[in-house]
Amino acid sequence: MSEVLVLVDHVEGAVRKPTYELLAIAKRLGEPSAVFIGPADKAQEATEKLTAYGAEKIYVVDDSEIRGYLVAPKAETLQQLVQQASPAAVLIPSTSEGKEIGARLAIKTESGLITDAVDVQSDGGVPVTTQSVFAGSWTTRSKVTQGTPIITVKPNSAEPEQTAGAGAVENFAPTISDAAKLAKVVASQPRQASGRPELTEAAIVVSGGRGTGGDFAPIEGLADALGAAVGASRAAVDSGWMPHSFQVGQTGKTVSPQLYVANGISGAIQHRAGMQTSKTIIAVNKDEEAPIFELVDFGVVGDLHAILPAATEEITKRKG
Amino acid sequence: MNIVVCVKHVPDATADRRFESDNTVDRVGVDGLLSELDEYAVEQALQLKEKSEDPASTTVTALCVGPEKAVDAVRKALQMGCDQGIHVSDEAVAGSDYIATSLVLAKAVEKAGEETPVDLVMCGMASTDASGSVVPAMLAERMGLPQVTLASVVETQGDQVRVKRDGDTSTEVIGATMPLVLSVTDQTGEARYPSFKGIMAAKKKPMQTWSLADIGVDPSLVGLSVAWSEVDETTERPPRSQGEIVKDEDGSGAPALAGFLASKKFI
Ligand SMILES: Cc1cc2nc3c(=O)[nH]c(=O)nc-3n(C[C@H](O)[C@H](O)[C@H](O)COP(=O)(O)OP(=O)(O)OC[C@H]3O[C@@H](n4cnc5c(N)ncnc54)[C@H](O)[C@@H]3O)c2cc1C
Ligand SMILES: Nc1ncnc2c1ncn2[C@@H]1O[C@H](COP(=O)(O)O)[C@@H](O)[C@H]1O
Numbered sequence: 001m002s003e004v005l006v007l008v009d010h011v012e013g014a015v016r017k018p019t020y021e022l023l024a025i026a027k028r029l030g031e032p033s034a035v036f037i038g039p040a041d042k043a044q045e046a047t048e049k050l051t052a053y054g055a056e057k058i059y060v061v062d063d064s065e066i067r068g069y070l071v072a073p074k075a076e077t078l079q080q081l082v083q084q085a086s087p088a089a090v091l092i093p094s095t096s097e098g099k100e101i102g103a104r105l106a107i108k109t110e111s112g113l114i115t116d117a118v119d120v121q122s123d124g125g126v127p128v129t130t131q132s133v134f135a136g137s138w139t140t141r142s143k144v145t146q147g148t149p150i151i152t153v154k155p156n157s158a159e160p161e162q163t164a165g166a167g168a169v170e171n172f173a174p175t176i177s178d179a180a181k182l183a184k185v186v187a188s189q190p191r192q193a194s195g196r197p198e199l200t201e202a203a204i205v206v207s208g209g210r211g212t213g214g215d216f217a218p219i220e221g222l223a224d225a226l227g228a229a230v231g232a233s234r235a236a237v238d239s240g241w242m243p244h245s246f247q248v249g250q251t252g253k254t255v256s257p258q259l260y261v262a263n264g265i266s267g268a269i270q271h272r273a274g275m276q277t278s279k280t281i282i283a284v285n286k287d288e289e290a291p292i293f294e295l296v297d298f299g300v301v302g303d304l305h306a307i308l309p310a311a312t313e314e315i316t317k318r319k320g
Numbered sequence: 321m322n323i324v325v326c327v328k329h330v331p332d333a334t335a336d337r338r339f340e341s342d343n344t345v346d347r348v349g350v351d352g353l354l355s356e357l358d359e360y361a362v363e364q365a366l367q368l369k370e371k372s373e374d375p376a377s378t379t380v381t382a383l384c385v386g387p388e389k390a391v392d393a394v395r396k397a398l399q400m401g402c403d404q405g406i407h408v409s410d411e412a413v414a415g416s417d418y419i420a421t422s423l424v425l426a427k428a429v430e431k432a433g434e435e436t437p438v439d440l441v442m443c444g445m446a447s448t449d450a451s452g453s454v455v456p457a458m459l460a461e462r463m464g465l466p467q468v469t470l471a472s473v474v475e476t477q478g479d480q481v482r483v484k485r486d487g488d489t490s491t492e493v494i495g496a497t498m499p500l501v502l503s504v505t506d507q508t509g510e511a512r513y514p515s516f517k518g519i520m521a522a523k524k525k526p527m528q529t530w531s532l533a534d535i536g537v538d539p540s541l542v543g544l545s546v547a548w549s550e551v552d553e554t555t556e557r558p559p560r561s562q563g564e565i566v567k568d569e570d571g572s573g574a575p576a577l578a579g580f581l582a583s584k585k586f587i
Binding site for chain 2: 011070071072075095096099100101102103104106107108110111112113114115116128132133134135136137138139140141142143144145146147179182183184185186187188189190191204226234243244245250251258259269270276280281282284288293294295296297298299300301302303306307308310311313314315318319
């Protein structure tokens with residue numbers, strides 16, 4: 001069976017959940033080979049996890065020479081691995097970085113690229129992808145017809161499978177061109193962790209919009225009672241109430257949780273684009289004409305400042 | 321400075337977007353416009369020109385690849401203040417994927433820089449129809465240029481470019497030397513509206529239409545039939561049916577909400 005390369009998404013060796021989802025998808029297509037590009041001293045921590053989630057092989061690429069040079073060196077690394085392994089497909093987490101790596105890899109290897117898949121199935125070993133397009137109003141099915149299928153996959157597209165693979169570690173030293181080192185991170189400020197689930201991975205997302213008037217306490221209170229991530233509309237981000245990394249929508253994150261609760265958000269098409277495929281949608285809005293109500297499974301017309309704290313209290317009580 | 325801004329003509333996101341029977345985007349039956357996200361790139365290009373020491377020596381060219389109607393995107397960019405426009409239009413391009421689109425764009429930029437080399441190729445963060453956010457990276461790859469993407473703040477000094485970028489786990493400053501490919505987000509600040517004067521002036525601005533032959537692209541390398549990926553099926557999602565809507569009266573909203581959450585096993 002052919003290898004299927006999975007590019008590992010991690011923060012300083014801590015593997016992020018979408019990578020495990022990709023390993024599960026890779027198993028449908030062939031033998032999962034994880035590609036870990038990161039600090040050598042963090043590799044062990046990562047390889048143990050990757051093995052536990054089904055990696056048969058793990059290519060470890062020490063990134064000490066290429067750290068800070070953005071996506072170009074990673075694309076060159078993958079190109080060389082594709083040449084060596086002739087994989088059945090390359091799966092990459094659909095982050096902005098992942099998509100750019102995929103883009104460059106596609107040109108380098110003369111291969112077709114599919115971005116933002118929400119499902120990948122095998123049709124006799126050929127990956128068939130599902131995508132959600134036009135703000136979630138259409139679904140498409142696609143496949144790559146030339147070269148090595150390169151597919152970027154959205155979070156929550158598969159269940160991670162905790163079945164150990166062989167986890168054979170192979171150190172890989174790519175040759176990186178000088179041309180790949182022309183753009184560089186000159187300063188970086190890590191974001192403070194909120195302690196809440198990652199927005200794109202969370203099972204429940206509670207969002208606030210302009211209707212919060214800048215007070216996100218009721219949103220955060222409800223989120224914590226539900227174990228949810230916090231999101232925001234662009235109006236809330238543009239007002240400076242929340243950082244951009246919390247924005248849900250066309251130019252923010254796309255989320256597809258089990259439950260999305262929109263509070264004080266009108267439901268503009270650009271916001272819908274980021275949440276329309278959520279399984280269950282709830283809205284709290286004082287305007288019964290707000291378009292967000294067209295999408296909801298349950299809606300409350302009223303003032304979020306009164307409803308959310310009371311609901312939070314009720315939930316905490318019920319949970320005992 | 322010589323700046324080329326890549327602007328895409330897309331179906332209006334607020335209209336009913338749909339696919340044709342061959343699974344390509346319907347670009348005729350739905351009103352099109354300059355992709356809103358590319359307006360931010362035009363705005364940043366114009367600001368770079370205005371802020372430069374000698375604005376008259378900076379040229380901003382709007383470049384669009386697309387069918388006949390797509391010339392409207394270039395026109396809008398000219399109305400906003402770009403100096404000249406290039407529309408690459410050729411029947412063979414129809415149905416192209418990212419791969420072919422980036423090839424055509426790269427060759428067009430090359431030609432645009434024949435006399436004065438291009439310093440900056442600017443793009444939006446994503447097209448609002450395909451929303452791949454991949455064309456800028458492909459352009460950089462094809463042209464052998466550094467890529468600086470998803471900038472929320474752009475600064476230049478001489479041939480040095482510094483941008484701020486908000487990542488998931490950190491905020492970064494990225495530096496590179498021109499020439500390069502730069503994409504900007506909608507966090508860069510509102511794009512200007514064309515003024516009446518701008519609309520009148522646009523009519524007299526130089527506008528070129530190029531075919532594939534003009535830019536030296538073999539037509540057999542582009543278009544739907546040779547795309548490296550294919551869309552086999554497109555289906556419209558059934559609209560979500562509206563669920564129960566209750567009014568919050570005398571505090572009835574909160575228990576109703578909690579009750580719904582419990583009924584769905586979220587608590
Ligand atoms: C190119 C482009 C990209 C965009 N990308 C995004 C994106 O990624 N994400 C995004 O969200 N938007 C995006 N937008 C903006 C989008 O069009 C809307 O402007 C935005 O989503 C509105 O945010 P909002 O719903 O919070 O504010 P509003 O539309 O102002 O709605 C506020 C709502 O709060 C309600 N309200 C007020 N007070 C209360 C109260 N006390 N209790 C309950 N309800 C109350 C009001 O009835 C209203 O419905 C984009 C726009 C463009 C042009
Ligand atoms: N057909 C096109 N003509 C001009 N520019 C384009 C075209 N397609 C994509 N672009 C540019 O590439 C950016 C990203 O597009 P995409 O990768 O399709 O999301 C857009 O914001 C445009 O700046």
